[in-house]
Amino acid sequence: MTAEPDDRTFPTIDLFEPDQADRLSQADEGYTLGDYDLSERAALRRVAGLSTELTDVTEVEYRQLRLERVVLVGVWTSGTLADAENSLRELARLAETAGSEVLEGLVQRRDKPDAATYIGSGKAKQLRDTVLATGADTVICDGELAPGQLRQLEEVVKVKVVDRTALILDIFAQHARSREGKAQVELAQLQYLVPRLRGWGESLSRQVGGRAAGGVGIGGRGPGETKLEIDRRRITSRMAKLRRDLSGMKTARDVKRARRESRAIPSVVLAGYTNAGKSSLLNRLTDAGVLVENALFATLDPTVRRAETDDGRIYTLADTVGFVRHLPHQLVEAFRSTLEEVAEADLILHVVDASDDDPELQIRAVREVLADIDALGVPEQIVFNKVDAASTETQLRLRSLVPDALFVSARSGAGMAELRALIEARLPRPEQSVRALIPYTRGDLVARIHSDGEVLTEDHTGDGTLISARVRSDLAAALAEFHTV
Structure with missing residues (x-):
């Protein structure tokens, strides 16, 4: 049967009229690089509610389109109940950042997590009842589970179980943009996946040999590799x-x-807890125009910008990936080359969210990661950001907690002058003082003093430029022939 010809006609559309192009270009003038990044990320954001999950994880043949709706569960082993609840609230924010809808949260009080099901057999059955009552299709545990714990808990609750580490890795996978960032996230995911490889039923335990395994008949046959072993080899x-x-x-x-x-x-270097406002501070200090979003782990790719103090000294200001409590060690290892920017800095601006429920915990979590990357020896300055969203009582408590901290707001600009002055005061200064009369034919040396040194005084005379400055030893040697009293 031949198809009927399609007689429909479609109108032709001119790209832009001249006045339209002018209006569009004028509309784009106010946009920064971060605005474009934010719109692109929103356009590519995972659509919540589109997830194909198993009704019963033991039945691989029957799949049903389900909303990605999650139930959170945590084990409270130490600290106060408020600490456990704050940790679960943070897990809820992580889940929402990943595109999930949080339905319920449960906390189990135990001396230590159960070795079999993480929360114990009784609480696992209660969790199963909660999953059925809420219609959830995923359980997220507030901790890193062993492969056996994941498997046995799934057998009880009959839905997918994800731990905190896998959730953070998923968020990183969504937000990575650069080639290096994507490679770092993929490496961390594979490191996490290798010990947790498993199959549905016996689908990964079938063995092949001989010609099926690339053998050559007699003498080449044998049990061969299991599919699990092949997957592990490919991942390696x-x-x-x-x-x-x-x-x-x-x-x-x-x-x-x-x-x-x-x-x-x-x-x-700007370092600190995720969503503490590091990128906003970078934009405020350097007009970098990088992505700013009220979400966890909005920044994964480091950004380095040139900045200048009021006295003319040049320095670099770098934005780094945010930290979080129990940051997966796979991520620390994969991002080690990026985090070296922190370990080799001259000053760390440790940015803390002053409006957070537990800023002290943020400080402890960040310093744990700094210890992992051998950065505790770098000079540190704590900067409490978002003071415009913090109550007066909270600010008074934080001032007593860290007396030498700065309180700023990247949104309103409050405290930025004090922050710039502090950076200027704490930056390392060139070690040698020189006073030289440089002839006008050697303007290159004057330019080097301005770019690499610290000019104290400068006067233009009939014989040349009389300049007093602090410079490095190599530049002082180049100025030796022009020294004057």
């Missing part, structure tokens, strides 16, 4: 390739860092 090969790729990217990053160090450009 992929991890090795990712490590090689990241090693090459690290070399490029090291070259850039070495170039900055050769010019003795001081570096300042």
Whole structure:
């Protein structure tokens, strides 16, 4: 049967009239790079409610389109009940960032997590009842579960079980943009996946040999590899390739860092808990225009911008990935090359959310990660951000907790002058003082003093430029022939 010809006609659309193009260009003038990043991320955001999950994880044949609706569960082993509830609230924010809808949260009081089902057999059955009552299709546990705990808890609740580590890795996978960031996240995911490989029923335990396994008949037959072993081998090969790729990217990053160090450009790093407002501060201090979003882990790719103090000294200001309590060790290892920016900085601006329910916990969690990357020896300055959203009582308590901290607001601009003055005061200064009369034919030396040193006084005379400055030893040697009293 031949198809009827399609007689429909479609109107042709001109791209833009001249006046339309002018209006669009004028509309884009106020946009920054962060605005475009934010719109792109929103356009690519996971659609909540579109997830194909098993009604019963033991029945692989029957699938049903289900909303990604989750129930949270945590084990309270130490601290106060408020600490346990704050941890579960943070888990809820993580789940919402990943695109899920949180229906319920449960906390189990135990001396330590159950070795079999994480929360114990009785609480696991209660959790199963909650899952049935709410219609949830996923359970998220507030901790890193062993492979056996994941499997046995799934057998009881009959829905997918995800732990905190897998949830954070999923968020990182959604937000990674650069080639390096994507490689780092994939490596962390594979490191997490290898010990947790398993199959439905016996689908991953079938063995093949002989010609099916690429053998050559007699003498080549045998049990061969299980599918599980093949998957593990492929993952191991992929991890090795990712490590090689990241090693090459690290070399490029090291070259850039070495170039900055050769010019003795001081570096300042913004570090802190996720969603503390580090990117907002970077934009406020340097007009960087990077992505700012009220979400956890909005920044994964480090951003380095050039900045200048009021006295003319150049320094770099770097934004880094945010930290979180119980940050998966796979991520710390995968992002180690990126986090080296923190360990090799001259000053760490430790940004803390002053409006958070537990800012003290944020400080402890960040310092744990700083210890993991050997950055505790770097000078640190705590900066409480979002003071416009914090109550007066909270600010008074924080001032007594950290007397030398700065209180700023990246949104309103409050305290930014004090922050710039502090950066200027705490940046390392060139070590040698010189006074030189430089002839006008050597303007290159004057330019080097301005770019690499600290000018104290400068006067233009008939014989040349009389300048007093603090400079590095190599520049002082180049100025030796022009020294004057």
